[in-house]
Amino acid sequence: MNELDQLLQRIADGEDSPAVVERARALLREDVRLPNELREIGLEDDDPQIAASALLGVLGLDDGIFGGLLSEAIGLEAGEPSASASDEVVTAAQLAEQESEWGIPVADAVRAESGVVDLSYAWSGGLEAVAQAVRESAGDFAWEGERPWADVPVADAVRHESHSIELWPIVSRTLFKDWAGMPIRDAVTDGGGQVPELWSSIASSVDADPGVPVADAVRDQAGSVDLVSDVMLTLAPATTEIDVPAAANSSRFFMFLATAAVAAVALLAVAVQFSGNPGASVTSGGEMEFAKAGEVILEEMSYDEDVEVIVTLPDDEGDRPMIIRIYEEV
Amino acid sequence: MTTSHDIQPHRRPRGLGFLRFMGLAAMLSVAPQMGFAQSGSPSPTPVKASQLPVPSKADLEVLVVHGDESGKIDARLKPIMRHLRYMPHTGYRLLRRDDRFLGVGADHAFELVDGLKLKVSLVSLTGTQAKIRVEMFHGEARKMDSVLAVHRNKAFLIAGPKHEDGELILAITPKY
Numbered sequence: 001m002n003e004l005d006q007l008l009q010r011i012a013d014g015e016d017s018p019a020v021v022e023r024a025r026a027l028l029r030e031d032v033r034l035p036n037e038l039r040e041i042g043l044e045d046d047d048p049q050i051a052a053s054a055l056l057g058v059l060g061l062d063d064g065i066f067g068g069l070l071s072e073a074i075g076l077e078a079g080e081p082s083a084s085a086s087d088e089v090v091t092a093a094q095l096a097e098q099e100s101e102w103g104i105p106v107a108d109a110v111r112a113e114s115g116v117v118d119l120s121y122a123w124s125g126g127l128e129a130v131a132q133a134v135r136e137s138a139g140d141f142a143w144e145g146e147r148p149w150a151d152v153p154v155a156d157a158v159r160h161e162s163h164s165i166e167l168w169p170i171v172s173r174t175l176f177k178d179w180a181g182m183p184i185r186d187a188v189t190d191g192g193g194q195v196p197e198l199w200s201s202i203a204s205s206v207d208a209d210p211g212v213p214v215a216d217a218v219r220d221q222a223g224s225v226d227l228v229s230d231v232m233l234t235l236a237p238a239t240t241e242i243d244v245p246a247a248a249n250s251s252r253f254f255m256f257l258a259t260a261a262v263a264a265v266a267l268l269a270v271a272v273q274f275s276g277n278p279g280a281s282v283t284s285g286g287e288m289e290f291a292k293a294g295e296v297i298l299e300e301m302s303y304d305e306d307v308e309v310i311v312t313l314p315d316d317e318g319d320r321p322m323i324i325r326i327y328e329e330v
Numbered sequence: 331m332t333t334s335h336d337i338q339p340h341r342r343p344r345g346l347g348f349l350r351f352m353g354l355a356a357m358l359s360v361a362p363q364m365g366f367a368q369s370g371s372p373s374p375t376p377v378k379a380s381q382l383p384v385p386s387k388a389d390l391e392v393l394v395v396h397g398d399e400s401g402k403i404d405a406r407l408k409p410i411m412r413h414l415r416y417m418p419h420t421g422y423r424l425l426r427r428d429d430r431f432l433g434v435g436a437d438h439a440f441e442l443v444d445g446l447k448l449k450v451s452l453v454s455l456t457g458t459q460a461k462i463r464v465e466m467f468h469g470e471a472r473k474m475d476s477v478l479a480v481h482r483n484k485a486f487l488i489a490g491p492k493h494e495d496g497e498l499i500l501a502i503t504p505k506y
Contacts, residue, residue, distance in 0.1 A: 287408075287409045287410075287412065288409040288410045288413075288485055288501070288503070289483060289484050289485065290410075290413050290484060290485045290486065290487075290501075291480055291481050291484035291485065291486050292484075295459075295480070295481035295484050296478060296479070296480045296481065296484065296486050297478065297479040297480075298476060298477075298478050299461070299477045299478060299479055300475070300476060300477035301474075301475070301476045301477075302474070302475045302476075303473060303474045303475070304471060304472065304473045304474070306473075307473050307474060309474065312416075314486070318484075319412065319413065320413070320416045321413045321416070321485065321486055321487050321501075322486040322487065323416065323417075323486075323487045323488075323489055324474075324476065324486070324487070324488045324489070325488075325489050325490045326466065326473065326474055326488065326489070326490035326491060327490055328468070328473060328490070328491065328492070
């Protein structure tokens with residue numbers, strides 16, 4: 001044992017004289033048996049007694065928990081330490097070179113010893129922190145919207161919080177993976193079939209495969225879609241439900257029972273005629289269809305004393321509609 | 331194009347309403363056979379009306395249009411402009427669209443313009459046509475009451491009530 005070894009042993013045994021510790025530190029910095037890192041910080045620990053014990057173990061002078069075994073392992077893997085070698089930074093390339101030259105799978109051994117680091121757990125725990133950072137970076141933006149991230153610099157906020165690490169691709173993959181696991185896509189697919197225009201838009205937004213069949217099933221389920229009516233509903237002002245009073249003038253309410261009988265015959269004829277076209281659509285190429293001759297029957301009509309009514313019959317092509325024109329004498 | 335014998339542009343003489351209506355009903359009863367003969371294209375797989383499923387609800391749609399002499403056409407009315415050319419106006423504007431799903435026996439009423447109200451009722455449904463009742467009220471007074479059997483998804487017009495410098499035109503469609 002040299003002077004350093006003896007001093008370390010004394011410190012490990014409980015001696016805490018500043019002079020002894022300082023001398024041991026000075027000798028430690030010059031001891032080439034140890035790596036540079038240990039030379040610099042070896043005795044800087046708050047508890048020099050523990051640090052000294054550890055150093056003795058590294059030097060193979062302690063039979064404690066690590067003592068001889070640790071020293072032996074280091075010696076086996078690294079060989080005799082030298083001042084020049086210990087000053088170098090071991091790179092992956094050097095490891096590869098050593099493995100190639102000596103046939104010792106150092107890198108594999110290290111990986112085998114370190115095992116698999118499960119980052120997903122840390123990531124799942126980190127999501128909350130990322131989310132909090134995003135919220136703070138986004139300020140007072142209202143998150144209740146349908147697509148809150150559409151107008152929020154989420155990616156920038158994440159990058160800022162992650163200090164230039166490109167976390168956003170990971171975040172997006174995580175989120176979209178989670179979305180893919182939700183029943184939204186399955187529900188759309190099962191219920192809809194394929195709508196190329198709609199689904200391709202959705203797919204491009206969520207970075208998904210647009211080749212999922214949706215449109216045909218949607219068309220089968222929905223039949224003809226009257227978009228014109230929906231547009232009108234959006235553009236036109238809403239109506240208000242009101243209560244209509246009971247009629248105060250029924251004196252001229254003609255029931256035309258005889259006419260109803262004639263109309264019943266007409267209805268029967270219409271039913272036969274219409275039997276071949278049960279699925280007629282309200283629109284054809286965006287145009288509303290009007291009843292042609294035989295497709296509309298005025299069964300009953302009554303009107304007030306100051307009202308005149310004139311009925312225009314529809315033509316056979318459905319071009320000219322039935323028009324019930326009311327003239328009110330005001 | 332409009333022909334004088336198809337459209338009846340004259341006001342009804344007092345006391346002749348019943349006879350006029352009888353004539354109209356007779357014409358309507360003959361029309362189906364005429365239309366069928368002219369079409370010449372019966373369905374290859376005819377299905378009788380009695381075999382079709384009978385729905386329990388229908389969507390009664392009412393388009394409220396204002397016709398005037400402004401010469402301006404509301405672009406939203408493009409789907410029906412081919413039919414509105416039979417109306418005596420140069421300008422058309424969509425005031426509102428109202429549609430409600432109604433079960434048989436249910437009705438829906440709403441105000442067209444100030445004081446003028448429309449009430450539509452679903453009387454009955456078959457696989458091919460809906461019977462609807464249309465009533466128009468001016469204040470407390472019922473001005474018109476009618477029952478029509480209309481082919482499903484086909485529209486007809488009610489026109490005439492004065493509004494501003496023109497008149498109201500209602501396009502009514504039972505959808506199902």
